[in-house]
Amino acid sequence: MIHIVGHTAIDHICRVPVLPPKNGSTRITDRKIYFGGGAANIAAGIAVLGEPVTLHSAVGDDFRGGEYEQWMNRLGIAPRFFEVQGTHTPTAFMFTDDSGDQCTFFEWGASRIFCEAEAPKLPFVHMATADPAFNVRVAEKSEFASFDPGQDVFLYRKDQLEILLENIDILFANRHEVGVMCDRLGMKPEQIAETVPLAIFTAGKEGSTLYEEGTIHKIPAIPVTQADPTGAGDSYRAGFLSAYKRGYAPPECCKIGTVTASFVVEHKGCQTHLPTWEMMEERYLAHFGNFPEVPPSARRFA
Amino acid sequence: MIHIVGHTAIDHICRVPVLPPKNGSTRITDRKIYFGGGAANIAAGIAVLGEPVTLHSAVGDDFRGGEYEQWMNRLGIAPRFFEVQGTHTPTAFMFTDDSGDQCTFFEWGASRIFCEAEAPKLPFVHMATADPAFNVRVAEKSEFASFDPGQDVFLYRKDQLEILLENIDILFANRHEVGVMCDRLGMKPEQIAETVPLAIFTAGKEGSTLYEEGTIHKIPAIPVTQADPTGAGDSYRAGFLSAYKRGYAPPECCKIGTVTASFVVEHKGCQTHLPTWEMMEERYLAHFGNFPEVPPSARRFA
Numbered sequence: 311m312i313h314i315v316g317h318t319a320i321d322h323i324c325r326v327p328v329l330p331p332k333n334g335s336t337r338i339t340d341r342k343i344y345f346g347g348g349a350a351n352i353a354a355g356i357a358v359l360g361e362p363v364t365l366h367s368a369v370g371d372d373f374r375g376g377e378y379e380q381w382m383n384r385l386g387i388a389p390r391f392f393e394v395q396g397t398h399t400p401t402a403f404m405f406t407d408d409s410g411d412q413c414t415f416f417e418w419g420a421s422r423i424f425c426e427a428e429a430p431k432l433p434f435v436h437m438a439t440a441d442p443a444f445n446v447r448v449a450e451k452s453e454f455a456s457f458d459p460g461q462d463v464f465l466y467r468k469d470q471l472e473i474l475l476e477n478i479d480i481l482f483a484n485r486h487e488v489g490v491m492c493d494r495l496g497m498k499p500e501q502i503a504e505t506v507p508l509a510i511f512t513a514g515k516e517g518s519t520l521y522e523e524g525t526i527h528k529i530p531a532i533p534v535t536q537a538d539p540t541g542a543g544d545s546y547r548a549g550f551l552s553a554y555k556r557g558y559a560p561p562e563c564c565k566i567g568t569v570t571a572s573f574v575v576e577h578k579g580c581q582t583h584l585p586t587w588e589m590m591e592e593r594y595l596a597h598f599g600n601f602p603e604v605p606p607s608a609r610r611f612a
Numbered sequence: 613m614i615h616i617v618g619h620t621a622i623d624h625i626c627r628v629p630v631l632p633p634k635n636g637s638t639r640i641t642d643r644k645i646y647f648g649g650g651a652a653n654i655a656a657g658i659a660v661l662g663e664p665v666t667l668h669s670a671v672g673d674d675f676r677g678g679e680y681e682q683w684m685n686r687l688g689i690a691p692r693f694f695e696v697q698g699t700h701t702p703t704a705f706m707f708t709d710d711s712g713d714q715c716t717f718f719e720w721g722a723s724r725i726f727c728e729a730e731a732p733k734l735p736f737v738h739m740a741t742a743d744p745a746f747n748v749r750v751a752e753k754s755e756f757a758s759f760d761p762g763q764d765v766f767l768y769r770k771d772q773l774e775i776l777l778e779n780i781d782i783l784f785a786n787r788h789e790v791g792v793m794c795d796r797l798g799m800k801p802e803q804i805a806e807t808v809p810l811a812i813f814t815a816g817k818e819g820s821t822l823y824e825e826g827t828i829h830k831i832p833a834i835p836v837t838q839a840d841p842t843g844a845g846d847s848y849r850a851g852f853l854s855a856y857k858r859g860y861a862p863p864e865c866c867k868i869g870t871v872t873a874s875f876v877v878e879h880k881g882c883q884t885h886l887p888t889w890e891m892m893e894e895r896y897l898a899h900f901g902n903f904p905e906v907p908p909s910a911r912r913f914a
Contacts, residue, residue: 341721
């Protein structure tokens with residue numbers, strides 16, 4: 311069982327002719343609601359790839375019986391939720407106008423519970439973006455921990471990042487997140503990578519880099535027609551963690567993550583175009599050739 | 613039966629520390645969802661005052677089984693809804709920051725159906741803010757029609773306002789709306805009032821003015837501790853129309869409207885503090901003295 315800790319969120323993606331001036335108003339010409347939140351995106355990706363997954367998130371009054379819960383149930387995600395009465399499930403409102411300008415409003419909502427919540431003790435956990443103090447407690451208790459700071463990276467203090475790096479086994483970060491971590495820790499990217507057994511730094515269309523005990527592997531991205539880059543990192547992690555659980559070597563896990571992400575960016579939304587293991591395998595073959603076999607006995611954290 | 617035509621809307625009232633700059637983001641520290649929409653506010657007010665009421669609105673996929681529908685059912689509002697698949701119920705997002713600056717995003721959503729919808733033929737109808745062309749068709753078909761242009765006043769063309777004024781029996785407008793109508797029609801407020809049997813112009817804390825066939829009545833507002841002026845106009849109309857249906861003379865209807873509105877502004881939200889007829893009567897007595905009796909036989913549009 312892979313455990314994922316972090317946000318479940320609801321994303322309202324809106325079009326407006328023009329962003330409103332201060333004390334002005336504007337018309338929404340289109341509003342689509344997408345299922346999101348870093349942790350939920352990763353859990354959904356793992357579930358569609360066929361691995362058992364438990365999601366540890368905070369949700370509000372609006373979650374029970376709603377479409378998002380029904381969707382998670384259909385995917386078979388095991389819920390381990392803090393249900394916080396009198397709050398909303400974390401919600402983001404993103405407005406984009408005809409000239410491409412944007413503004414975003416994010417409601418932390420139920421996720422405020424993380425700062426005071428007791429951390430679960432877990433055998434194999436990935437901590438996606440959420441409360442820094444909670445993630446520190448999870449990392450300290452877990453047997454095997456993976457971590458990405460995500461868009462909340464700026465919330466982490468130096469000492470919190472240091473404890474996390476000491477306690478985790480895998481670090482994921484994109485260029486922006488690596489940059490913030492370097493600033494906060496006074497370190498170079500390679501130095502950060504050396505503090506953990508496995509570090510994966512992603513760079514969008516330029517692919518990803520795996521740091522594995524002194525060895526550096528470069529994994530190219532797969533060229534696809536990109537509709538929306540949102541969710542690429544989350545699906546990469548879903549692919550990586552599913553493959554890692556099945557016993558694949560880290561460089562193979564990176565390729566499987568890359569292939570998984572290539573599906574997600576082809577469509578709008580983070581959970582709208584997730585591949586099954588078979589879909590992933592087929593594209594892997596077409597792109598990298600020679601899909602590696604791994605015996606069931608290789609599975610980790612049985 | 614009083615029929616109300618216009619918007620049912622969902623209002624998200626949000627607090628943020630500071631409005632985001634272009635291409636920036638901000639945190640929502642509080643988000644409350646209120647039931648709104650001009651027509652729905654008036655219908656709710658009438659229902660709580662104890663008069664049978666039918667609401668003609670457009671709603672989206674998100675309405676059925678939701679909290680707003682349950683609330684309307686509890687109030688006993690008879691629904692006559694256009695349910696428009698693939699759309700949202702009209703929704704407003706209002707963001708206010710710590711320095712009092714605001715911005716508003718409004719999604720017309722399901723209400724787009726009004727422009728092409730067939731108008732019902734009704735004995736006693738109030739047209740609240742909605743599509744101008746639809747309101748024109750409703751006014752032309754109705755036996756007795758009341759109208760307020762509301763926040764959509766700027767959508768009305770000169771010829772549409774002229775047809776409406778020709779066909780309606782009661783006109784409600786606040787100062788801003790009167791101003792826009794004067795501009796568009798090239799008329800003075802008194803001239804507009806003379807085109808209809810009854811005109812009621814409201815002016816917030818300065819009370820309201822009734823124009824009744826050449827006679828002008830000034831009705832003072834009731835001094836209360838105001839928490840939120842939103843919904844004052846809608847509840848005024850709910851009180852007026854309920855009283856008018858019961859057979860009260862227009863100046864009494866204005867006083868009953870004034871008392872009804874005085875409850876609504878004491879609390880946040882447009883439907884959160886609606887008075888029953890008894891509550892209204894009690895405050896009327898305390899403020900205006902001598903609550904008038906009207907025999908059941910005086911009821912209009914039996």
